[in-house]
Amino acid sequence: MTDDRxxxxxxxxxxxxEQAxxxxxxxxxxxxxxxxxxxxxEGKPKAKAAQPKKPAAKASGDTKPKTARPRKA
Structure with missing residues (x-):
């Protein structure tokens, strides 16, 4: 790192x-x-910070798990 920088x-x-x-x-x-x-x-690229992983997007619609209905005899 240069002294000026x-x-x-x-x-x-x-x-x-001071501002804080x-x-x-x-x-x-x-x-x-x-x-x-x-x-x-100075136009230098920033070092990439570790980005937290985003959870997978949920499918649209009903969020309840689907269960099988009993069949009528």
Whole structure:
């Protein structure tokens, strides 16, 4: 990481921290957000974050399981 880029990230992270009300313990989140913003400005692709898997879509209509009806004699 170049010194200039690191300084830009540091300044942006500090601004984010101030805008968030100066909370304790959020340094890494602010640094990550600042890094993403600086990379975006520089046109660098973002690292892909792990995306949670989406559940399979349910079929439309009745959601109750179908049961067999007894046959009439």
């Amino acid at each position: 690191q300084e830009r990230i540091r300044r942006r992270a500090h601004t984010i921290w 009300g100066r909370p304790d313990g959020a340094h890494q989140q602010h640094w990550d957000q600042a890094t993403a913003e600086i990379d975006s400005e």
